[in-house]
Amino acid sequence: MAGALVPMVIEQLASTTCKQIQGEVNVDGEVKNLIIHFNAIQAVLQDAEERQVKEESVRNWLQNLEDVSYDINDVLDEWNTEILKHQIEKEEEGENVALKKRKVSLSIPFISVIFGSTGNVIMRHNIAKRIKEINVRLTEIATLRENYNFHENTIRATEKLERVETSSFVQVSSIIGREEEKKRLVSxxxxxxxxxxxxxxxxxxxxxxxxxxxxxxxxxxxxxxxxxxxxxxxxxxxxxxxxxxxxxxxxxxxxxxxxxxxxxxxxxxxxxxxxxxxxxxxxxxxxxxxxxxxxxxxxxxxxxxxxxxxxxxxxxxxxxxxxxxxxxxxxxxxxxxxLNILSDQDCLQLFNKIAFFNRERNDQLEEIGRKIVKKCNGLPLAAKTLASLMRCKKTRKEWVDVLDNKIWELKEVEQQVFRSLFLSYYELSPAVRRCLLFCAIFPKDYEFDRDELIECWMSQEYLSMKGDREKERMRGQQYFDNLVMRSFFQDFVKNVNDDDIIRCKMHDIVHDFVQFLTKNECFIMEVVESGKEKNMVVDNKVRHLNLMSTYNDSFPVSIYNNCKGLRTLVISTSKLLPLPSDSFSKLKSIRTLKFNKNSIKEVPESIGGLVHLRYLDLSFNRELKELPDSVGNLFNLETLRLMYCQGLREVPVSLRKLVNLKHLYIEGCERLKLPKEIGRLRNLQILDCLYLQDGGEDDDGIFKLGDLGNLEQLSGSLCIENLNSAKDGSEAKNAELVNKKNLLHLTLDFGLLSDPERAKDEEILNGFQVHTNLESLDIWNYHSTTLCPSWVMSCHNLRRLEFYDVPFCGVLAPLGKLPSLEYLEINRMESVKKVGVEFLGITGETPQTLINSFPKLKELRFHFMEEWEEWEGVEEEDSKITIMPSLLKLEIVYCERLKALPNFLWKTPLRELIIFGGDCPILAQWFETRCGMEWLKNASQVQNIKIQGKFVKKDGVGMLEED
CATH class of the missing domain: 3.40.50.300 (P-loop containing nucleotide triphosphate hydrolases)
Structure with missing residues (x-):
């Protein structure tokens, strides 16, 4: 981990020298000496990390370097926090002075600023003293490096890799070389x-x-x-x-x-x-x-x-x-x-499938590849990992370097697959390595959520190497994609909106590998009986701890005594007794705290002392009713996850001081009244849900729809629920979604009130304006008679659109004009009786120009359209009209009155047709008549047709099979 820590500390040191605190003791000289020593050490880190596997003395030297790196990181973070705290106090002071001028009594925060200044000066002197002490330790470590004759680092190709597109990957969906075993197993x-x-x-x-x-x-x-x-x-x-x-x-x-x-x-x-x-x-x-x-x-x-x-x-x-x-x-x-090892031929087939993905094969490289594959000894994971590595290498020399690498000679690494993993691991940049190693904190078969993992990396400052904190998430996605490309992750789940990988797992052997590399730092601890930990934490070297289970649901005291240097604490037990009031008093270094899916009812006030904390996850603690006011003292907090804390009704106003908060997740907190002060969090990038509430007498104190206008940095996805609680369309306009160019996915839910028709819904919907970058839009529970205002039709980048529960709207908008739409679902539009050509964007007149309706639509779904009878087609001889030229899937579910399908469908490239549910009898009957069968003959390209729960055609073969 030292190779990953040192660059981060150097960057932190460089930025710190530019900052000063009023009255601060000048330590610029000490900081500059630290930078000199760290730079000298960084030059030999690559060689040191490769040699530590078999040289214990080098391993100990690196361990001492890690300890110093962690310590200086803590000190500098405290320094920067003092600067930030000073700025916040000044702002609070100004506000309180303004209140005093309005004859309002002086508030406690202002008093604390006045009387707390002496303590702040003392703390700053202590920071300066600790920096000097660390410098002495680092000087000794820097001197000792000369005893090992380290070779200085060479520039590796992977440094360039991270600056290019990394989102493409190869996922081998079929199993190579196991045909006989599968046949026997199936039998x-x-x-x-x-x-x-x-x-x-x-x-x-x-x-x-x-x-x-x-x-x-x-x-x-x-x-x-x-x-x-x-x-x-x-x-x-x-x-x-x-x-x-x-x-x-x-x-x-x-x-x-x-x-x-x-x-x-x-x-x-x-x-x-x-x-x-x-x-x-x-x-x-x-x-x-x-x-x-x-x-x-x-x-x-x-x-x-x-x-x-x-x-x-x-x-x-x-x-x-x-x-x-x-x-x-x-x-x-x-x-x-x-299962035995793969044959050389099967192993080579797997290797080539990945190594030469999307590029021409080269005879010279293929010959070297055969020799590399022989070193895999028939292990599929080794072949897959090495192939993923070779995909990034273009020249013969790069391939030969892998073939001749000394890693193959290491006797200490017994498993062949570990050697291939080492080769891929050392090809990663230090920044990506530390992100990979962090995964050792989670157990085998753990399903990683990409965004959660990236936010954890951010909390450890793994993504802030270049000083541009605005692009940390983008950099995290690049690192994640890099690890995917290298086959360190598998079992991918993709986002329906953009096809990006959003969840994945890690192969057991890869997990063993990262735990092998972090055995002194990452620890998974289990308590099996009273006072006895199955995996005892014995010293302060552990930095990342996952408490998997507890005896009688108690919190092990040994964590306080032995783990004071913890930077990550994950509590994975489902039930946990109330935390002691001083739970966090000794765990001052924590950056990442995950208490999700527990049974916590109360968070101790002492959490406010975790000055380094950047990530706090309390999700799925359904009995948690409030957060302590001290949460407002977590000035470095970047991520706060409160998802499905269903007992939570409010959060403290002190959250306004969380000036670094970027991500606030409250999905499932349906009764949560956010304070209006949330609008002051100008760095907030993610607000996953907003539940509009009727504030009653305290209506002016809660966050409203129009307050979204203050959150200019919002990005990603946003779901706004209970829109019927908004007063009028002006609130929607004041939300200023049109200025949020990075907000790509939007859900507008008008709520489940019993009012039959709500004219206000239309006013509110029309009041919105969105940026043209919007990619997906869902409109739910809309109870007006007119749908799709002009701003929807101006969303030229919209790729997904869904309407759900729109009972009073009888006419579909001309959605065929949307140029980028790929997925359309229309669900529970119960008043629609006819889908006419206006849906395609076609008027009743003969077109004078070429019309391309739904040019990119791939998937179309109609669900629960109870009154729908007719789907209008077009004249076959009209050559100026092209309809759905990209359509691959059509799904019709519970549309019991629909009589027939339009003739234009058989001209599309449709591959899959599903007419599902026992309530499509008329349409099913149509298929059994000449009309339907004639349509099927013309639509010969359709590979899979399933009607009324029976297969009519499967994989291109006609059949009739009960579902």
Missing amino acids: MLLSESSQQGRSPFVVIPIVGMGGLGKTAFAQLVYNDDEIIKTHFDTRIWVCVSDPFEEIKIARAIAQALNKDDNRINSTSLQPLLECINEYISGKKFFLVLDDVWTPTIDNWEPLMRALQNSAIGSRILLTTRKDTVATVTGAAADHVIC
Whole structure:
């Protein structure tokens, strides 16, 4: 981690020398000496980090360097915080003086400024003293580097990589070289046999060393709808890992069967087993236990007994690296599938598929690639990781350098895949390395949310290397994409709006790798019985801690005593007793604090002392009713997550002092009244939701729709709910969305009031103006008769549009004129009887110019259009009109009166047609007549047609199959 820390500290030192505090002791000379030493050390860090794997003395030297780097980072951060605090106090003082002139009594903050000044001077002197002490320590470390004969760093190609487009990646969706194993597994899954008559289910272990693709192989089958959904009533995926904890596994199974059962929150095994036994009864299940390590007969058999009431033909598929697991689980020898290494040919096929993605093959590079692949020893993960690395290398020399790298000679790294990971890791810049290593704080099979992860990186100051804090999120996305390209992440979930990756996981071996590199800094701690931690934290070297479970839901005292240098604290237990009032008094260095999904009812006042805190996540604490006023003292706070804190009614006015707050998440806090002072947070970039409230007597003190106009930096996505609470269209205009060029996704929800028709809805909707950069728009619960004001039709970059629950509007707008629209969903427009040519943007007259209607539309959905009878077509001979030339999917759900489809559809490139639900009888009948069948003949390009729950055509082959 030192290689990642040092550049950050140098940047921090350089910026700090430019700042002064009134009355501050001058330490410019000390700071300049620190910069000199750090620059000298930085020149040899690459060599030092590569040598630490097998040289303990170098590893110790780097550890001492890390300690000093962390300390100076804390000191400089306190210095900068003092500057910021001084500025805020001056502003508060000015406001209070103004109040005094208006004969209002002097407030406490002003008094504290006057009488707190002496203490501030003392603190500044202490900072100067600590900088001098650290300089002495760093001088010694800088001198010792000469004992190791380090080579100075060379410029690596990856430094250039980050300045180019990095969002493209290769995801290998098929499994290469496992055809025979899959055929054998499918045969075992579909057989109706039980486990030798003793049990209704069969256990099938997939055994193989790490990096062979066991999990990917299991996922291939698990996600095959044709196999699994057709032959099993339910499917369940559970990540097990080490140790084998039957309560966690039982809870995961029970939650998959019935997430609403209160027994799933039990901390005892028996209620969970009873829940499983009840809901699995008579069902044919498919259960995957991924990454099983150390089960014993004692903790395996209770789970199996709970599954005995299932139907014959049920299956348990487990993946494991250990041969002994198959014996413990009672699997028959002929049901064990051993995954072996890939053949050279299959390994090379996988390598080439990624390494030469989107570029021409080169005979010279292919020959070197064959030699590199041989070093992978048939491990798919090693081949995939190295191929991802080689994608970024263009010259023969760069390929030869990888082939000849000394990493291959390291005996200390036993697993071949670790060597390939080291090669990719050292090709990363220090900035991207530290982002990767931070992921070690999370457990195996953890699903990373991209935005959350980037905000955590920001909180650790991993993204502020170049002094441009406005572009930190963009830089974080580039780093994330870089790690995706290098195959450090997998199992991607994409955003429907822009197709970007928003969630992902990390391969178990990659997780092992990052934990190997951070074993002294990142720690996952479990308390298994009173006073005894399973993984004891023994010293102050731990910087990032995840508390996975607690005994009796208590907060381990050892954290206070042994972890004073913590920078990250994640509490992952679902239940936690009230935190002690002094919970944070000793944890002064924390930057990132995640207490989400706990049962916290109160946040201690002492949280205000965490001067370094930049990220606070209290989401899903449903019983949390308030935040302490001291939260306003977190001057460095950048991210505050309060999602689904449903008991939260208000937040303190002191939040106005959070001048660095960039991200405020309150989705699910439907009754939260934001104070009007939120409008003072001019750096706020993300406000995910705004729930408009009727403030009653205190109406002037709450944040209203028009107050959005003060938040000029808003970007990303915004959902505005309860719009019917707005007074009139002027409030919508005052929101000034037209000035928010980085706001790309907007949801306008008018609320679920019982008023039949609300004329005010139209006034409010018309009052909005948006920037033309807007990419997606959802309008929900709109109860006026006229829809789509002129500003919607001016959204030339709009790619997604959805209307949901618009019951009184009977005519569709000319949406066909939107030039960039790719996805359109019209849901519950119950007054629409006819979709005419005006929907296409076509008038009734013969067109004089060429018309291209819906030029980029790919997917069109009509849902629950209960009165819809007619969809009007156009004259076939009209060659001046092009309609939906990009349409690939059409979905019609519960449109019971629709009679036929328009003739222009068969001219589109439509590939998938779904007419779903038992309530489309007229349209289904039309398909059974000559009209419908003639339409199908003309639309021969449609590969998948599903009507009334039956397949008419699947993968281009005609069929009739019950759903």
